[in-house]
Amino acid sequence: MSFDDAYEALTDHDDDARWAYGTGFTDPLAGVESAVPPGVDRGDLTAYCLALGDDALIMSHRLQQWVTRAPELEDELALANIALDLLGQARLLLSRAAEVEDAGRDEDALAYLRDAAEFRNVRLVERADADFAHLVARLLVFATWRLALLDRLSASADPVLAAIGAKGVKEVTYHRDYAARWVVRLGDGTEVSHARMQAAIDAVTPLIDELFRPDQTELRLSVRPVAGGAAGPAAGPFAGSVEGSVAGLAAGPFAGSAAGPVAGPVAVDPSTLRAEFDAVWSQVLEAATLRASGAGATEAADGAALAGGGRDGLHTAELTGILAELQGVARSLPGGVW
Numbered sequence: 196m197s198f199d200d201a202y203e204a205l206t207d208h209d210d211d212a213r214w215a216y217g218t219g220f221t222d223p224l225a226g227v228e229s230a231v232p233p234g235v236d237r238g239d240l241t242a243y244c245l246a247l248g249d250d251a252l253i254m255s256h257r258l259q260q261w262v263t264r265a266p267e268l269e270d271e272l273a274l275a276n277i278a279l280d281l282l283g284q285a286r287l288l289l290s291r292a293a294e295v296e297d298a299g300r301d302e303d304a305l306a307y308l309r310d311a312a313e314f315r316n317v318r319l320v321e322r323a324d325a326d327f328a329h330l331v332a333r334l335l336v337f338a339t340w341r342l343a344l345l346d347r348l349s350a351s352a353d354p355v356l357a358a359i360g361a362k363g364v365k366e367v368t369y370h371r372d373y374a375a376r377w378v379v380r381l382g383d384g385t386e387v388s389h390a391r392m393q394a395a396i397d398a399v400t401p402l403i404d405e406l407f408r409p410d411q412t413e414l415r416l417s418v419r420p421v422a423g424g425a426a427g428p429a430a431g432p433f434a435g436s437v438e439g440s441v442a443g444l445a446a447g448p449f450a451g452s453a454a455g456p457v458a459g460p461v462a463v464d465p466s467t468l469r470a471e472f473d474a475v476w477s478q479v480l481e482a483a484t485l486r487a488s489g490a491g492a493t494e495a496a497d498g499a500a501l502a503g504g505g506r507d508g509l510h511t512a513e514l515t516g517i518l519a520e521l522q523g524v525a526r527s528l529p530g531g532v533w
Contacts, residue, residue, distance in 0.1 A: 223362055224287065228354040231295055235416070235461055240353065241296040242315065242412045243462050245305065246506055247344075248288030249316035252306060253514070254337055255281035256521055257320060258330075266327055273373055277334070280366040287359050307525035311514045317505045319402040321513045325395075328388070331377040332395035333402075338371035339475050340406045343468040350459045375479045382483025393485055400488040407469045410506040416462030 231237055258278035265271045289302040300308075319337060324330040345367055348360030381392040409417070480487055503509045524531070 223283075224355060224358055227358045229294065232352045232461060235353070237295050237297070239412050239416055240461065241292045243416055244288045244292035244295065244356070246315040246410075246412075248285045248292060248305070249314045250320055250337075250341070251281040251288065252285035252521075253314070253316045253517060254320040255279075255285060256517055257323070258334075261324075261330060274330075277370050277373070280370065284359065284363050284366070287355075287362075291355050291359070303525070307522045311510055311518055312508045314510065314514065314518075315506050315508065316510075316514075317402075317405055318511055319399075319406065321505075321511050321517060322399075322402065323513060325398070326391060327377075328381055328391040328395040329398060331374045331381070332392070332399045334370065335374035335378055335479065336399055336403060336406075336476075338367050338374055339472055340465075340468065342367040342371050343471045344463050344465065347459070347463045347468075351463075352459065352461045356461065371475075375475075378479055378485075379483040382480075382485045389484065392483065396480065396485050397488045403472075405504045407465045407472070408504060408506075409464050409466050410504075413462050413464060413506075417460050417464035 231240060255278045258274050258281070261274050262271055262278075265274055285306070286302055289305045293301050293305055319333065322333060324333060342364065345360045345363040349357050349364060351357040351360060378392060381388040383389070384392075477487070
């Protein structure tokens with residue numbers, strides 16, 4: 196093609212390779228079997244996909260609010276890319292939920308037309324960040340937990356969830372390492388940065404326990420025997436990877452799963468992820484010269500201690516504000532396109 200006309204060049208899609216990231220979109224689930232596995236309850240699978248999709252959607256929205264607020268341009272780009280990764284995961288999971296539900300809703304309806312009580316995300320992803328230290332502390336918790344979950348999900352008996360898990364592992368490995376390096380940089384930095392990072396760790400700690408409390412849907416789907424598979428989750432993804440310094444994280448968290456995924460149940464019981472999470476969490480805090488915090492008093496004080504959790508539709512007041520911003524255009528202009 197000719198490059199004499201710059202505007203013509205921008206609209207010419209025949210030479211896709213000359214763009215850094217291409218101009219089209221590739222379906223990451225192309226060729227993946229989408230039938231619901233035999234014996235799996237469609238309602239349970241729908242609810243599980245919604246929960247994981249909601250986690251990613253709300254965390255993505257919170258992260259994009261930091262664009263123009265990060266300390267450096269490089270971090271603007273990093274946070275924007277992490278937010279886009281999670282938005283991509285949310286789209287795949289909400290699309291799967293809509294497909295399995297088969298009730299005439301699509302990913303957009305699930306994202307934009309549900310009320311706060313219908314969302315099933317954990318409360319961790321809803322919280323606003325007081326400063327950059329709070330952001331990276333919350334991102335470290337979320338990414339460490341989600342990385343362990345996605346690694347096990349890559350062995351799911353549901354081929355779509357397995358594909359989403361395998362794709363997500365590559366993305367969230369970077370998210371976790373980015374957050375860990377900032378936690379260490381701030382924790383082991385100046386007196387001021389150390390104090391701010393410790394305050395952030397203290398603030399996020401009360402929200403950790405909820406991540407490892409399974410709801411009834413997760414319990415049913417994580418123990419269901421499947422043909423050729425096991426009755427329980429796969430081996431822990433962080434086995435043998437904790438080296439005593441953050442440098443060990445960059446080498447890859449999956450030393451214990453090099454043989455590849457083993458067919459297992461549909462879902463992951465989050466309670467089985469706690470040991471792996473604690474090992475990485477402790478490793479990073481030690482390298483950052485930070486102390487772990489107790490949750491009880493702080494949790495009761497800031498109102499996070501609720502009977503049940505986000506998986507039960509019980510959320511902080513902050514979710515309502517997030518959804519007002521996220522859903523405003525779709526609700527004010529239903530059916531609108533651009």
